[in-house]
Amino acid sequence: MPEQVQDRPEWAALVEHQQQMSRQGLRQLFAEDPDRASALTLQHDGVLVDLSKNLVTTRTIELLVALAEAAGVLGRRDAMFAGEHINTTEDRAVLHVALRAARGTTITVDGADVVEPVHEVLDRMRAFSDRVRSGDWTGHTGRRIRNVVNIGIGGSDLGPAMAYEALRAFSDRELHVAFVSNVDGADLDEALRGLDPAETLFIVCSKTFATVETLTNARGARDWLQAAFGDDSATAKHFVAVSTNAEKVREFGIDADNMFGFWDWVGGRYSFDSAVGLSLMVAIGPDRFGDLLAGFRSVDEHFRDAPLAENVPALMGLIELWYRSFWGAQSQAVLPYSQYLARFPAYLQQLEMESNGKRVDREGRPVGTDTGQVVWGEPGTNGQHAFYQLIHQGTSMIPCDFLGFLEPVDEPPTTGVDLLQHHALLMANLFAQTEALAFGKTESEVREGGVAADLAPHRTFPGDRPTTTILAKALTPYVLGQLVALYEHKVFTMGAVWGINSFDQWGVELGKVLATRISTELGTDGELDHDSATNAMIQRFRSGSLD
Numbered sequence: 001m002p003e004q005v006q007d008r009p010e011w012a013a014l015v016e017h018q019q020q021m022s023r024q025g026l027r028q029l030f031a032e033d034p035d036r037a038s039a040l041t042l043q044h045d046g047v048l049v050d051l052s053k054n055l056v057t058t059r060t061i062e063l064l065v066a067l068a069e070a071a072g073v074l075g076r077r078d079a080m081f082a083g084e085h086i087n088t089t090e091d092r093a094v095l096h097v098a099l100r101a102a103r104g105t106t107i108t109v110d111g112a113d114v115v116e117p118v119h120e121v122l123d124r125m126r127a128f129s130d131r132v133r134s135g136d137w138t139g140h141t142g143r144r145i146r147n148v149v150n151i152g153i154g155g156s157d158l159g160p161a162m163a164y165e166a167l168r169a170f171s172d173r174e175l176h177v178a179f180v181s182n183v184d185g186a187d188l189d190e191a192l193r194g195l196d197p198a199e200t201l202f203i204v205c206s207k208t209f210a211t212v213e214t215l216t217n218a219r220g221a222r223d224w225l226q227a228a229f230g231d232d233s234a235t236a237k238h239f240v241a242v243s244t245n246a247e248k249v250r251e252f253g254i255d256a257d258n259m260f261g262f263w264d265w266v267g268g269r270y271s272f273d274s275a276v277g278l279s280l281m282v283a284i285g286p287d288r289f290g291d292l293l294a295g296f297r298s299v300d301e302h303f304r305d306a307p308l309a310e311n312v313p314a315l316m317g318l319i320e321l322w323y324r325s326f327w328g329a330q331s332q333a334v335l336p337y338s339q340y341l342a343r344f345p346a347y348l349q350q351l352e353m354e355s356n357g358k359r360v361d362r363e364g365r366p367v368g369t370d371t372g373q374v375v376w377g378e379p380g381t382n383g384q385h386a387f388y389q390l391i392h393q394g395t396s397m398i399p400c401d402f403l404g405f406l407e408p409v410d411e412p413p414t415t416g417v418d419l420l421q422h423h424a425l426l427m428a429n430l431f432a433q434t435e436a437l438a439f440g441k442t443e444s445e446v447r448e449g450g451v452a453a454d455l456a457p458h459r460t461f462p463g464d465r466p467t468t469t470i471l472a473k474a475l476t477p478y479v480l481g482q483l484v485a486l487y488e489h490k491v492f493t494m495g496a497v498w499g500i501n502s503f504d505q506w507g508v509e510l511g512k513v514l515a516t517r518i519s520t521e522l523g524t525d526g527e528l529d530h531d532s533a534t535n536a537m538i539q540r541f542r543s544g545s546l547d
Contacts, residue, residue: 004361005499006369010067017063018326021055025464026438029057044312045298047482050469053438054319054399055327064318065308073308073496080492081304083109083265087503088362094503095263096270096488097304100296100481109265121260121275126286128240128258129278132201133172133285140234145201147176149191150279151221152205153213154350154508156242157181159272160205160280162347163292166340166480169409171283179279180221183213188220197228202239203279207262209241209248212516222253242275267503269350270488273481288477295481303489313486317493319468323399324373324494331374333391335383336403337430338475344403345377348487355491355502362501371498377401381429392437392461399466400437403483404430407474430469437465 005011030036030052040052040061068074079086083093098107101115108114131137135144150160161179164171171177178191192200202221206214218239225238235253243249244263246256260275272280273293281289303313323329332352334345356372378386380402391398408423440463446456470486472479495502521528521538528535540546 001363001365002499004365004368005067005071005497008067008070010063010070014063014067014322014326017060018322021057021060024055026053026055027463030439033057042310042312042315044302044306045482046472047312047479047486048469048471049312049316049486050471051315051319053434054466054468055464056319056322060322061309061315061318064315064322068308068314068318068493068497071497071499073314073493076496077304077492081107083107083114087265087267087501089501089504089506090264092503093265094267094270095265096267096273097296097300099266099271099273100293100300102297114263114265117263118274121262125260125275125278125281125289128260129281129286129289132282133175137201138237139198139200140229140231140237141198143198145199146174147178147195147200148203148279148282149195149200149221150177150179150203150205151181151214151217152179152242152276153181153183153211155268155271156205156207156211156214156276158343158347158350159269160277162343163272163277163280163480163484164283165343166475167280167284167288167292167477168340170285170288170477172285175283177279177283180217181213183216185220188217192221192224197225197238200225200238203242203282204239204252204254205242205276205278207244207264207268209243209245209252212512218252240278242278269354284477291477292481295476295478295483296485297481298478299482299485299489303485313489314493316468316486317490318497320373320399320490321494321497323397323466324371325369325498327397328370329373329397329399330370331376331396331398333383333387333398333400334375334377334403335380335400335433336377337380337426338403338405339379340409340475341403342379344483345375347484349375351487352491354505354508356495356498356500357507358495358498358500358502361499363499367498367500369498371494371500380433381426384429384433388433391465392440397465400468402430402434402467402469404469404471405474406471409475434467434469436461437463437467439463440465 037052039058042049076086080094081097083095085091085093087094093109095107095109095114098114098118101107103119105115106113132145138144157179164177180188180191204214204218222235225234226232232253236255239254240258241249241254242260244261246259249259250256260278262274266274273296299313303311308314320332334348336344352375353372358371359367361367391400404427408419440461443456443460446459447453451459491502518538522541528538
């Protein structure tokens, strides 16, 4: 079997290097190297990534790159782009990069080109989106569609929902777009309140068209629709499907001609640039969706071609791995200074935690090192008045990614809000927070400011709280594609170094199997065969009493 990463000499070299780095601080590192900011700032196609406020030196980068090379990151990257079945536990290729490949290029899986079929689906999506946006697609009564409700869960919800919020300024403001994922009926009920069934289109996203939560919500939406029309045939004019199961789609009442497919080499958390993004394309239009794909493609090509020492997403992944595996960091905060990116941390939670939350390597052996970490965050400046206290003065290291833009979204405000003035204050906060986290404020500096000795420890900031700052000129569809691809390939790099399979998700299965079993038991009075606590909970639910 191949050697595990923690047994390699490159790993041991980093352990020793971390011990040396733990005796240094960012104040010292900046003082010793006036060119540090320049040396540790990367750029690709209009996106700048500043690594200088991390607890690293150029030597750290060299050692991390050597580890990645020894762990076979380059070979695994090339295998992914070549369409090899690198998802070994499911015997599948991993080719989300093919979803945004340029028309006319060739990527093969099992001897067949997949790029042409991808563009055939994109062309069908474009034609459908144009019909909905123009009013040519009408509902059962002949009225145009004004409401679009995406029904999915996991990647079939988090991706398009995040991207829609991020690109709301580029959307057709005459269309109301909503997303339903939770099997809690309140989610569907709230989404449908105030909508006119005659003007509402549902997009049901389920690869197998058998996902329990999604199909439960879809049936609820169909019942709502049919109650309004009293005609089962209305379903075909108000529902379309994103799926690969034509038979079940037809059984539901959807015309299979209105089914948009994708492939088993598309993982759910990597899928919103496929047909899963149909609701997004309807909202922002096909041309802007094309810009989104082009942004993805720009970073894909950079990740594929750039050497590791200059590879932006790879270095982002290695920096995060540095903190997780060598400093013991257990969480990563993602802090976008843009209200439009409010859902971005939630999207990244699935991308990273479902991908790299693994306890065995690709050979089935215990990994022998910590993998994955908790990803969380909120938009700035909201988080500053909530959890930044913990980041600044808590006892745990929490590396942070700060995302910001030089300009606000270029959309004329309709309310008289001075977007430029607001944006300047927003960005001032971003720059101030990364400086404060890096350099802190010593107790002597606090006392020099006139603070009493007994209060000085409370107002001391230790600093050396690592941050990465990602800047672009403005948030656009193209830039959003770049940002998502940066994080996708960052996650890939970390998993490749650890030697785990970042592309399966067996950890979600056990709970789903048990839930299916228990759901049938809740409506009966039969015998129960669970642990005593679970049996008691089921009995309380059956009786409707907590006694």
